[in-house]
Amino acid sequence: MAEEPDNLVLQLLRAMRAENSARFDAIEAIVREVRLTVVSHDLRFDALDERVELIREGAVTAIGYAAHANRGHVDLRKQIADLTRRVERLEAGR
Template sequence: MAEEPDNLVLQMLRDICARQDQHSARFDEIEAELKEVRLTVTSHDLLFDALEERVETIREGTVTAIGYAVHASRGHVDLRKQIADPTLRVEKLEAGR
């Protein structure tokens, strides 16, 4: 069989196949990287959920503590008023003598 020159169409098809193989390999790499990114995002979502839960717990504790402090302060003011009222009455009685 005589040696014939390569058919240009066949040569182009071979080049196209070779490039498709390269692209397929690159797409596989991109897909693997995308899976890693998705896993990272998922783990970050879990961490943010945990942080939100902690912040909410701290907020609730702070609000409760402030409520107790306000309540105690109010009780302290009420006690001072109760103590001051009889003291004033005694002072008035003693001044009247």
């Protein structure tokens, strides 16, 4: 079979294929960049999650200390009130 010259349709199809290939290459490059950005964002979010957890733990600890200190004050007030009543009873008994 002798070589025939390319017809116009085949030339157009080849040109379209080349253009599409270039476009898909560009899209794939963009997708790679987006994936890298997503990975870096994931790492940042993980770091932020750790920081928030540390802050939460610190707040819970601080609230725990405050509650414990408040409980200590309540206990001291009860002891003072009990001692005051005892002293008043002793003085009344004299």
